Amino acid sequence: MIRKNYLLMFTLTLLVFAGQASAQQLSLKHIPGDGRTEGVVLGQGTEIVVEVFQTGLTQSVNAIQITFDFDLSLVTLAAPAGWLQTGADTVTLLSVTAAPVPVSARFSFMTNVDVTGREFSISLKSITLDVVEITPSAVVSFNSVLPPLHLDTEIESPAQNNNALTLPKKRLGDTIVFQLFVPDAAGQDIRAFEFELALQGKRLSNYISSNVSGSWLTSVESSGNLSLSLSSVPHSVPSSGYLGQVDLEVTGALTEADTLMVTRASVAGASGTQPLDVSSAELSFGFLCPGDFDKNGMVNIPDFLLFVKVFGTSSGDATFNALMDMDGNGA
Structure with missing residues (x-):
């Protein structure tokens, strides 16, 4: 028994x-x-x-x-x-x-x-x-062919990918603003997006705060890198591939010698998690001449033509471009 x-x-x-x-x-x-x-x-x-x-x-x-x-x-x-x-x-x-x-x-x-x-x-x-x-x-x-992640510092509404990767030098109290795009994800339903930021050759946490505006969840890695994640109900990525905007608070001076880079990124959808190619997802800091709207180091006719296209617009207009609002008055 x-x-x-x-x-x-x-x-x-x-x-x-x-x-x-x-x-x-x-x-x-x-x-x-x-x-x-x-x-x-x-x-x-x-x-x-x-x-x-x-x-x-x-x-x-x-x-x-x-x-x-x-x-x-x-x-x-x-x-x-x-x-x-x-x-x-x-x-x-x-x-x-x-x-x-x-x-x-x-x-x-x-x-x-x-x-x-x-x-x-x-x-x-x-x-x-x-x-x-x-x-x-x-x-x-x-080593599969991965969808590329693009960064853009030319903030527009609605968001469009201009692939602008240069920012002015930053000092304590300044902000870094950029938008993220994955063109290959356009039309797909995603549930989450995450990526990790690093400052080449330096400990990022000594220069950038982990307090990020918006719905981003953040954590500081042991290396000092900053991990950001965004989770939501499934939503369809627009035709531009726009995923979100990041506003960072600067706590230490950043110069032309510095590079802010994404070291890893992925999007998650119904079919699983897809790593992204981040090889081009880097931002540099340096001198920007006032009026150098195409960021080629010169102020010339192409810059003037870009300015004319948005002249007379104000914040909230579809074609408004904050980069060309040179006195920051919103118009």
Whole structure:
């Protein structure tokens, strides 16, 4: 009788565990190094850090075995501290006493050959929790052609991408204002957008405040970089690809020697999260001649023609351009 009761309890526990496992959600995310772009890997001997996230599983287990699916000729898996390397594509975590399944864990891969410009992927093939095997569908792809993120300092309403990437030098108390565009996302429904800002060669948090106006959620990374995210109900991106505007408060002087850069960015929609190409998402600071509306370092006829096109407009007009409001009176 005791044995039957034990077997019944074990079977019920297994069924509950299997039910939790089937309700579990698993995802993979590439964690790029400083100054690197998410989803982009270059060279040979380059470390790739991939993080596994799980939600929905609260069961405690004695063993976790993860098998990845990837091209063994391109990359090599290395077991993290505390894990056993139980195969070229498999790592195992053992515990004497049952412990909760971690919410996330990071795993390192090393490129065996030069993968610059070469498309490849790493996916989860299977995860075994004690005796229950899960077959997930999580995958992270590398070196795919990514939609580009554009910045624009020429603020307009409605927003249009002018690809203006230069700002005047900044001092304490000034503001930095720019708009963000992803033209390839036009017409798509997105649910979230996030990106990380860095100041090349400097700790950004010493020069720019984390207090950002609007609905942005912000956090300061250990590196001093600023992460911003915007979540909302699904909305359709306009034809311009406009995603939002950022107003930053300057807490330290910024000169022509400084570059404000986006180090990573992604948009999330119904089909998942899409990393963005941020290679051109940089702002520089320098001297701007009054009247140099096309920012080519000269004031000439093209600048005059640009000014004539908006002459007589005021704040709130569709064609109003604040860059040409030289005395700042709104007209």
